[in-house]
Amino acid sequence: MAFCTNCGKQVADGVKFCTSCGTPMASYIPPTPPPAQTAPPQAAPVPQQPVYAVPVTGRQEEPISTGEYIGIFLLMIVPIVNLICLLIWACGGCKKVNKRNLARAMLVLILIVTALTVLLVLAGSLLFGDMFNELKELSTQLEGISTR
Known part of the structure; x- marks a missing residue:
């Protein structure tokens, strides 16, 4: 049980105002809900960049000409x-x-x-x-x- 700070009257627990003088109860602390368990913020998944192979820059082979085929x-x-x-x-x-x-x-x-x-x-x-x-x-x- 709590007491009113203005008139000193005894007030039941959980009452917001004094029943005799109407003064707001200082001792009254509105019940706060327990903090919800929040997951830590996670970074958004980063899309993976496609891997492109570097084209091989080999030498270009010169094809055999028609004359070379005839000679062969x-x-x-x-x-x-x-x-x-x-x-x-x-x-x-x-x-x-x-x-x-x-x-x-x-x-x-x-x-x-x-x-x-x-x-x-x-x-x-x-x-x-x-x-x-x-x-x-x-x-x-x-x-x-x-x-x-």
Whole structure:
């Protein structure tokens, strides 16, 4: 219980004014609600910047001209020279990427054609070997007849 500061009368707790003189009660402190638990302010999420790769500034390869292609194909006609040139160009002896790739492709084609030729010759000799032997005998007999 509290007492009025003006008239000294006893006043019940929680009363705002004195019941006898009407003076506001000094001891009355309005109940303050407990402070709400507030979360500490958080910074807004920063959007991440996209990462852009720096383009590689390599040297630009000069392509093979039409005349160079014609020269390469004419050089491929010569039997031993073509293999030597293709091996040099395919193994990095040329700075032009197009020429190196062309040489590698031609070497692969040469290997494929050689393997197919060997297989066809073997298959032909197995399948038609007897016929070739008979033709040889027939030709020797014909030579013997023509020389008489």
